[in-house]
Amino acid sequence: MPRYRSRVARADHDRGVRALRFLLIALALAVSACTQPAGHACDVNVVRELEFAGGEARVRAETIGPNCHQAVALFTIRSGEGDVLWSWTAPLQRAFGDVFEADPDEHLQTFLDRWATPDIATTQSAPEWAALFPGQTTLDQLTYDDVRARDLPMLCHYSGTSRQTCVFWEPIAGGAGQLYDREAVETEP
Amino acid sequence: MRLFILGLAALALAACGERDAETASAGCAREVTQEVNWTSTQAPDVITARADGPTCALAVVTFVARDSAGNPLWTFASTYYDLSAGGLLPEDYEPVSDEQMDTFLASWADVTVSSSGELPEWREGVATLTESATTFTYDTPFDRETYEMLRARNLAMICYAAAVEATQCLVIDPASRAPTMIVAYGP
Numbered sequence: 001m002p003r004y005r006s007r008v009a010r011a012d013h014d015r016g017v018r019a020l021r022f023l024l025i026a027l028a029l030a031v032s033a034c035t036q037p038a039g040h041a042c043d044v045n046v047v048r049e050l051e052f053a054g055g056e057a058r059v060r061a062e063t064i065g066p067n068c069h070q071a072v073a074l075f076t077i078r079s080g081e082g083d084v085l086w087s088w089t090a091p092l093q094r095a096f097g098d099v100f101e102a103d104p105d106e107h108l109q110t111f112l113d114r115w116a117t118p119d120i121a122t123t124q125s126a127p128e129w130a131a132l133f134p135g136q137t138t139l140d141q142l143t144y145d146d147v148r149a150r151d152l153p154m155l156c157h158y159s160g161t162s163r164q165t166c167v168f169w170e171p172i173a174g175g176a177g178q179l180y181d182r183e184a185v186e187t188e189p
Numbered sequence: 190m191r192l193f194i195l196g197l198a199a200l201a202l203a204a205c206g207e208r209d210a211e212t213a214s215a216g217c218a219r220e221v222t223q224e225v226n227w228t229s230t231q232a233p234d235v236i237t238a239r240a241d242g243p244t245c246a247l248a249v250v251t252f253v254a255r256d257s258a259g260n261p262l263w264t265f266a267s268t269y270y271d272l273s274a275g276g277l278l279p280e281d282y283e284p285v286s287d288e289q290m291d292t293f294l295a296s297w298a299d300v301t302v303s304s305s306g307e308l309p310e311w312r313e314g315v316a317t318l319t320e321s322a323t324t325f326t327y328d329t330p331f332d333r334e335t336y337e338m339l340r341a342r343n344l345a346m347i348c349y350a351a352a353v354e355a356t357q358c359l360v361i362d363p364a365s366r367a368p369t370m371i372v373a374y375g376p
Contacts, residue, residue: 064239064251065261066259070259070260070261072261072264074249074251074264074266076266082242082243082244082247083247083277083278084247084249084268084278087249087267089251089264089265090264091261091262091263092261093261094261174277175277
């Protein structure tokens with residue numbers, strides 16, 4: 001005879017074990033069905049407000065990933081009303097090097113603070129068409145010259161360790177577009 | 190015990206909305222993942238389509254392809270509105286529900302693998318790929334020789350929506366082993 005006797009009186013009376021199992025399965029399903037992103041170790045962002053496109057704008061520089069070695073970088077500009085004016089993304093390591101994994105606390109915050117501080121200028125400071133290298137702009141000469149001549153608001157953000165992408169604001173269309181890429185220009189934040 | 194489990198379930202579901210302080214207050218933080226055998230037939234890559242914004246109508250949406258080890262291969266960002274309707278958000282835009290966003294993200298992430306050999310031929314003597322194609326307008330960053338080499342190798346290719354009427358197709362460059370866009374096409 002077993003020393004301990006089951007307190008379950010009948011085989012179909014499990015004192016709620018099955019119900020408990022059901023609840024646990026339901027819990028697992030509920031969590032797995034959730035489509036909202038889970039928090040990751042390298043989900044970090046810096047938001048900064050600035051003047052662009054004739055009004056208040058908000059820059060958000062962020063990294064998203066399970067770790068900083070495998071994170072993606074996302075740069076977004078929104079208008080004061082929340083409309084997305086510009087977005088840019090790349091694998092973090094491919095664009096900005098592999099310096100974040102070793103000491104993400106130190107490097108990542110410094111990087112995001114700097115990244116969220118783009119250079120503000122106007123399109124006349126962009127080089128003349130003749131001075132561009134092949135592939136530096138995706139615009140044709142007519143459009144490039146026109147945008148440059150109209151001296152529109154321009155913002156340049158890092159898109160690589162030594163490269164910046166310059167975005168112009170087109171007030172007629174109410175949108176932003178990429179003007180050209182350039183070697184990074186260090187300016188005081 | 191049941192009450193405890195139910196409480197845990199409620200907390201777990203509530204935690205779905207928490208990512209960081211800014212996103213939790215953002216209002217639209219949605220994500221869908223989809224496995225696809227693109228870079229390897231042994232271990233699936235993972236496509237993540239994600240939305241972030243103060244509302245779903247104002248969301249930035251990102252498309253990220255990662256290999257089976259989690260390394261990001263390709264990223265793309267746009268807006269929900271540009272991908273679903275095209276262009277800039279009008280002042281009288283319709284609100285977008287979480288369910289609508291989830292449907293969109295699931296559809297966006299649901300890429301299928303095809304072959305670069307299925308792309309149109311860039312015939313010799315024709316100046317551009319799009320002049321050589323008979324259906325859509327095609328654009329490629331490669332010269333004819335490289336494009337035809339990549340096409341002839343029947344590389345595994347995935348294509349995703351890059352605008353309401355534009356698609357971009359990716360292959361793994363056999364020389365660099367890095368993902369590269371082989372064509373963008375649209376009407």
